[in-house]
Amino acid sequence: MSKKKLQTPDLSYLNLGGNIAVKYQLSPTELIDDALLNKEGTLAASGALAVDTGKFTGRSPKDRFIVCDEVTEDQVWWGDVNIKISPEKFDQLFYKLTNYLEDKQIYVRDSSACANPDYDISIRVITETAYQNLFAHHLFIRPEEDGLGSTPEWTIIAAPGFLADPAIDGTRQENFSIINFTRKMILIGGTGYTGEIKKGIFSVLNFILPVNKNTLSMHCSANVGKNGDTAIFFGLSGTGKTTLSADPERGLIGDDEHGWGKDSVFNFEGGCYAKCVDLTEEKEPQIFKAIKFGSLLENINFFPGTKEVDYSNISKTENTRVAYPIDYIDNAILPSIAAVPKNIFFLTADAFGVLPPISKLNVEQAMFHFMSGYTAKVAGTETGVTEPQLTFSACFGKAFLPLHPSRYAALLGEKMEKHQVNVWLVNTGWSGGAYGVGRRMKLSYTRAMITAALNGDLDHNKYKQHHVFKLMMPLNCPGVPDEILDPSKTWSNQEEYFLKAYELSDAFKENFKQFELTKVPKSRHEALKLC
Ligand SMILES: Nc1ncnc2c1ncn2[C@@H]1O[C@H](COP(=O)(O)OP(=O)(O)OP(=O)(O)O)[C@@H](O)[C@H]1O
């Protein structure tokens, strides 16, 4: 079938000038050809396009701004996560950025977000490079050809080569990512890291869905069993959302960003963005097989003299990544919608090595852990983080939340009340000692624990309560040695274990003080205080 040439849409609303060369809605193959021609990257032996994203190989949360105006002023939780910038500075940067692009070639792509049509928003992604446009093709939802070209709700412009002048433009440094809810635009400059593009729209949805639709947006992955039972996996970067949601026994809904509507869980995205560090076919077969012609590898290294990727080489960054459309995973569900969840997993990569590998939470504990959002930030995804750091990131995604965390926590609380949901805390981090002494939990054990929880194998199990965290730990679990289920048993020195456990527990309590409990029913306050 010959492909008809799509007409370039009207871009006059962007004032890009008459000299701009527009490449509209190129196919992945065309984008890959262009990327090679532009010397943006090379093809790996697997056929995937491998690029370097430049100075930035992770997001830069300190350079993420929201325009403060009448739409946002009273709604947004301003501070060091949501940094204010004025509409005037935005307009000035927009003018400079469009001038910068004026005599260049740009890639324009129309797409959308939200697999559930009740929430769908149209998005135009304009990029300076072909590989960024390939990323947009993979990560956003790919539209039918008819209906293409009309002016979208949201426009993203991403130009790695454009640098802001902090003294004049009101940015912190040359790179920036700015969201304007009134003009419905995201401007990204000075960085070629593609994560900024997806997390820009995620931040937008984290505002629109709760505010306009009373719908919970979530930094989580989701999959569904053969009986239609949905599981969602919350967790910060690197805790295992992508890895654990790719399960040959379950259909994949999505790996990172979802909404929980009235009667469904739905993916915001059309693809996955997986970490590649130490990837092997044996440990992560589905992800490994998704790396083929079409996929976009970022910041990897080849074995010398070859085009074979050395996934253990992280000399450019720990945060090596691959982006691919969701249907590169065999059992992906399209459109990516499922029933409301039966099981919720909170994933944490505990670098203290003191949290149990799996424990079952009551409603108060679930709210406590959701609001706490504990993990050790693993190196790479954010610039400047080079080894695991104790992190509390509310709702497991504070960096992407324009509203106060209590808004999301209240929505989750309501949903947990309404639907019978099992909530589990899973430590995908360290065991047998803290970071540096212990080891990362074996992936095969974590998978076995999750499978057991999903299959109901932990329902009639005996549990014991953790002395410090009060979490209920199963005494046994198919496929997992009993002795690792109680983390204290994996440490050679009990005193050291409990000292560390109390240290973490104190950090939890200290962090939780920031939350006023106004949005939480009074009946839960006492129980929450005991968490
Ligand atoms: N026990 C374990 N459970 C889960 N992942 C593990 C475990 N041990 C090691 N890992 C590794 O940790 C990483 C988890 O990364 P993953 O891509 O799943 O993160 P993510 O939660 O999807 O993060 P992001 O939001 O940044 O995409 C993978 O590289 C995986 O191989």
Ligand SMILES: O=C([O-])CC(=O)C(=O)O
């Ligand atoms: O956004 C990124 O760059 C990758 C990601 O999913 C995260 O950090 O949560």
Ligand SMILES: [Mn+2]
């Ligand atoms: Mn993520």
